[in-house]
Amino acid sequence: MAKRSFDIEEFTVLSSQTSPLFWLNIVTPEYFRVMDIPLLSGRWFTAADESGGPPVVVVTATTAQKFWNGGNAVGKHVRFVGEKDWRTVVGVVADVRAYDLQNSLPEYMKGTAYVPYSSRATLEDGHVPAEMTIALRADSNGSDAGAVLRSTVAALNPEAPVSEIKSMNAIISEAVSTPASTTLLFAIFAGVALVLGMVGIYGVLAFLVSKRIREMGIRMALGAQRSDVLWLVMKEGARFSFTGIALGLGAAFLATRLLSSQLYGVGPADSVTYISVSILVAVVSLTACYVPARRAMRVDPMVALRYE
Numbered sequence: 001m002a003k004r005s006f007d008i009e010e011f012t013v014l015s016s017q018t019s020p021l022f023w024l025n026i027v028t029p030e031y032f033r034v035m036d037i038p039l040l041s042g043r044w045f046t047a048a049d050e051s052g053g054p055p056v057v058v059v060t061a062t063t064a065q066k067f068w069n070g071g072n073a074v075g076k077h078v079r080f081v082g083e084k085d086w087r088t089v090v091g092v093v094a095d096v097r098a099y100d101l102q103n104s105l106p107e108y109m110k111g112t113a114y115v116p117y118s119s120r121a122t123l124e125d126g127h128v129p130a131e132m133t134i135a136l137r138a139d140s141n142g143s144d145a146g147a148v149l150r151s152t153v154a155a156l157n158p159e160a161p162v163s164e165i166k167s168m169n170a171i172i173s174e175a176v177s178t179p180a181s182t183t184l185l186f187a188i189f190a191g192v193a194l195v196l197g198m199v200g201i202y203g204v205l206a207f208l209v210s211k212r213i214r215e216m217g218i219r220m221a222l223g224a225q226r227s228d229v230l231w232l233v234m235k236e237g238a239r240f241s242f243t244g245i246a247l248g249l250g251a252a253f254l255a256t257r258l259l260s261s262q263l264y265g266v267g268p269a270d271s272v273t274y275i276s277v278s279i280l281v282a283v284v285s286l287t288a289c290y291v292p293a294r295r296a297m298r299v300d301p302m303v304a305l306r307y308e
Contacts, residue, residue, distance in 0.1 A: 002024045002026070002123050003021055003022065003024060004021070004022055004024040004080055004081075005019040005020065005021050005080070005081040006021075006022050006078045006079065006080065006081065006111075007078065007079050007080075007081055008020065008076075008078050009076055009077040009078065010076075011067055019081045020067075020110035020111060021108065021109050021110055022109060022111045022112060022113045023099070023104075023105040023111070023112045024113055024114075024115065024123075025098075025112070025113070025114045025115075026114075026115055026116075026117050026129060027045070027114050027115075027116070027117060028045070028050065028116070028117050029044060029045040029047060029049065029050065029116070031135060032044050032045075032058075032093060034136070034137045035096070035135055037094060038093065038094040039091060039093055040091075040092045040093060040094060041072075041073075041074050041091065041092045042058070042074040042089070042090050042092055043090055043091050044058070044093075045114075045116045049090075049116040050117055050118045055079075055086070055087040055088070055120055056087055056088050056089075056116065057089055057090070057113050057114065057115050058089070058090060058091040058093055058113070058114040058115075059078075059089055059091075059092055059093075059113050059114070060092070060095045060104065060111070060112040060113075061093070061094055061095055062104065062111070062112070063110075063111030063113065064089075064092045066111060067111065073092050074089055074090065074091065074092060075088065075089065076089045077089070078113070085120075087115070093114070095112070098112075117132075134149065134153075136149060145165075146165040149162065149165065150162050194280075194281070197244075197281075197285070197288075198285070198288040199288075201237060201241065201285055201288040201289060202288040202289075205237050205240075205288070205289055205292040206292040208233075208236065208292075209292045209296045213296075216229050216232075216296055226297040226298070227297070229296050229297045230293050230294065230296070230297040233292060233293035233296045233297075237285070237286065237289030237292075238285075238286060238289065240285075241281070241282060241285035241286065241289070242282070245278050245281055248281070249274060249278065252274070253274075
């Protein structure tokens with residue numbers, strides 16, 4: 001992958017701006033099939049495209065939508081800045097998160113393009129890339145495929161080094177290692193917050209019960225059942241809990257808008273996540289309410305009436 005500025009047919013660049021900078025992928029015809037990148041319109045590259053045929057290019061769906069309203073880019077033309085020959089857009093493929101887990105390209109780049117690997121696929125300095133990444137789909141295990149790859153490259157050119165061989169699983173594991181560590185840290189903080197919240201609810205209700213022991217003794221002396229006292233305390237605890245859950249949901253909904261770039265596999269308004277977390281917090285909160293509620297239920301009316 002590299003970067004390259006493009007001229008785009010029928011796209012006017014303001015005098016205060018520069019030509020759009022694209023994320024450039026120089027690939028062989030089978031690259032899209034090996035990487036399982038869907039073709040949305042047009043065609044992939046062929047052997048003729050890299051052996052001297054008319055210059056062509058494939059763009060991503062987002063790029064087509066941005067520069068050709070409606071995404072109908074097939075048949076349009078682009079060219080490298082500084083070159084005379086226009087390249088015909090022969091295909092539109094799906095976007096791929098090749099930059100990181102959240103983005104298909106850096107923010108300062110305006111689009112993504114693929115060109116066939118040939119002498120005309122040059123970088124900004126006019127040279128063909130000196131390095132190549134080989135994507136291989138194999139049925140055998142990683143070590144066997146790596147050995148075959150090394151021997152094949154050595155047979156073609158003994159002086160060409162194969163610096164590193166990684167499976168796609170290893171690449172993905174490396175990509176998610178930092179987000180996974182961050183997620184674990186957040187999970188630990190969330191667990192601590194849940195425990196502190198449970199202790200806090202218990203403490204508040206225990207304090208309220210201690211202040212209302214005389215009242216509860218009078219209630220039971222006048223005929224209130226112990227279950228009525230239990231329900232009274234649980235109802236008060238539930239009111240505090242559900243008020244806190246409502247406020248927490250509102251704060252979480254606002255916070256996810258700011259942290260949406262850090263979310264992977266979960267949308268900012270994922271209903272399943274909100275509902276499951278709310279149920280978990282409600283269960284924990286009501287459990288914390290139950291202990292002081294049972295203590296209140298067991299109050300002896302005669303002792304409570306003498307309680308100061």
